[in-house]
Amino acid sequence: MEHTKEIVLTGDRPTGCLHLGHYIGSLKNRIDLQNIYEKCYIMVADTQALSDNFNNPGKVIENVVEICKDYLAVGIDPLKSTIFIQSMIPELPELMLYYLNLVTLSRLERNPTVKSELQQREFGMSVPVGFLCYPVSQIADITAFKATIVPVGEDQLPMIELSNEVVRRFNITYNKSVLRESRALLGTTKRLVGIDGKSKASKSLNNAIFLCDSDEDIHDKVYRMFTDPDHIRVSDPGKVEGNVVFAYMDAFYEDREELEALKKHYQEGGLGDSSVKSLLSRSLQKLITPIRERRAEITKNYVMDILIDGTARARKEAAKTLGEVKEAIGIVYTRS
């Protein structure tokens, strides 16, 4: 019966505070999801983050609380969404252990997400096995909660595919429909560009506007944004495409009609960069200020209460699934 209910699993690697890229790409969406589906799990993926930050664990651990503050500040409701810490669910590595037997090395190495991430991180020959195996750890995360919907970016589609492969292999190998397949829920917005116009906004590239940035920070960052290099005088016609300011206007400016008029004006000439930047800055301040203010009121102890409670609820589900998995394999020992 319960199999007809949709279950959502989502989460983040706690490697820094969240920024507008996260907000538009996933956080905003989660606020809707928690109102649509009965069960939403949001995982703070600390052990996954350790797989490429193992020699800098402090960065990961500090950000667990910070990221949870971001969640609560943007409007994720801990009564509707179960927020939990990955490392506090020992059932996850146990599930992973059983799934590792169902995935071949060549299948993992063929995964395009893993491939491109390996290149990005420049591990070369010295890729830690933990990093290589993290898709299997993700399969444990998804299946532990019997998630059916996994909100992801397009780059994560091969991971969902691999997860479903393992789910089918498990159910066939152990001749029991224990695990459920999941489907990707692709976001409708494209990736938010960094304020420098280079690739996506990210903490490591220092080109993002954070949800905890002050009004001054926001102002400064908007004014540092790249625009159209050929738009020299106000009267010059300007390009909207590839213009970082308009990319942010597209993503965040509320009055869509006014935005179209502004674009037209900018393209025809006569609208200065600083005028648009001023509008954008005020608009982003209007969005971020209440988030930042709510964030400032959230104490570490309150966050810990939320996390401990959510983790306990999540663990119960994971333990149930692990029990079923072990039962299906038959790896259960009792007195007769």
Added chain:
Amino acid sequence: MEHTKEIVLTGDRPTGCLHLGHYIGSLKNRIDLQNIYEKCYIMVADTQALSDNFNNPGKVIENVVEICKDYLAVGIDPLKSTIFIQSMIPELPELMLYYLNLVTLSRLERNPTVKSELQQREFGMSVPVGFLCYPVSQIADITAFKATIVPVGEDQLPMIELSNEVVRRFNITYNKSVLRESRALLGTTKRLVGIDGKSKASKSLNNAIFLCDSDEDIHDKVYRMFTDPDHIRVSDPGKVEGNVVFAYMDAFYEDREELEALKKHYQEGGLGDSSVKSLLSRSLQKLITPIRERRAEITKNYVMDILIDGTARARKEAAKTLGEVKEAIGIVYTRS
């Protein structure tokens, strides 16, 4: 203080009943070890056995009880040795997860033990990641109990080396002496040959004498043993080297003086194969009969009590180590 005490970890993959090869190679030794060292852990490695028997779990699970019966029948004392089931210690995959970050893929693939086992099993390109990772799972086993002595065959030396590498890397990376290095304890006896004279005695090659074999089985197997093919008539001189009967006499015949005389007689000619086989058969029956009889009296429920009790004690130690490991990484969350 307790770090000065030696701790032994040993164990078996439960894939079949134990035979004379195990008896001479490890079981006999364990009976001594439990009297020398204060802590001896004997692990029934069911999850490790699953890594290359994942599609035949029944074979593994059934043999957990059988192998424990063998232990008790040969004289392993559950009051002196802690016998436990690997899959019932969830702290082990958790430890493994943290260690996976400290081992590179190329380092694993370079491990000669893994290399030769991969070849033996003919996985080709489709080696399950679980199988490739099993040395890391072994590192979790060794370190969880802070074992300092690991009785192994020579082929397992690179595994102990890798384990110590990870121990050092962990202690350096997290700047805390949490984990202990271990050393291999090599057996003094060489591998027992199969009754067919081909490679080592093993269940899968159907060339072993089991600790649960009947007197008739033992008699039949001894009489099927290969001897010297050139020793045709009783009066012919015979070769002792490469002669399976004498290999078993060397390993098990109690009266060493008589054995030397027999060898001399055989080499000079005049001693028939069947005379030696009769001596060997009676000698092995004398060894195995009491083991088999004790074995027959051991009930499944008694074994389960031993295993559940041993597992609970082992788990306590593993949980202590995991706590220290997480503390060292700093991956611990509390209200302040």
